[in-house]
Amino acid sequence: MSKRNNKILIAYFSRRGMNYLNGKVVNLQVGNTEVIAKKIQMITGGDLFEIRTAADYPSDYMETTRIARNELRTNARPVLAEYIEDIENYSVIYLGYPNWWGTFPMAVRTFLEFANFKGKTIIPFCTHEGGGFGHSETDIRKLCPDSILLPGIAIQGGSAATADNRLQEWLIKSNS
């Protein structure tokens, strides 16, 4: 494989604003998943891509949960603000998202359906408030049957800032 298509991508969805952190509603300036994505970027030296919807979700937590549940129920594909155009340059994709209603936000579906992940290695990471990965790994497998899915890491949102050691250990394992 040439160097050109051997790069690491860290693609993530994360929402700033009011969110639960250790059981309390707080205003997050940087989303939990974004905190983890940037740590993975620092360790691996990969490229970052934020999966961002064209329409922002509200800052209000309850309002966001209502919209997200509706998107899940209607199998929506939220329009993204930007689409990845050079996926062929990457062989390994760290895919990050919060657990929303037991799986990844529907915008991640839009992302996974837009590009061709055939033959690529996908390594998921997720932040959550107790539900871990939910069924998101099964959902990735269904959407990307021709990709190699490696064991991911699920981190409680409130532990994102202090997850460095866990991340290091996991990254060493996932690269060996």
Ligand SMILES: Cc1cc2nc3c(=O)[nH]c(=O)nc-3n(C[C@H](O)[C@H](O)[C@H](O)COP(=O)(O)O)c2cc1C
């Ligand atoms: C719409 C919505 C739905 C959520 N559903 C779940 C859930 O089903 N299980 C869970 O453990 N946490 C759930 N959470 C909590 C988030 O997964 C958690 O706060 C996460 O760290 C947020 O990441 P972010 O700051 O990167 O967006 C939900 C949060 C939102 C906003």
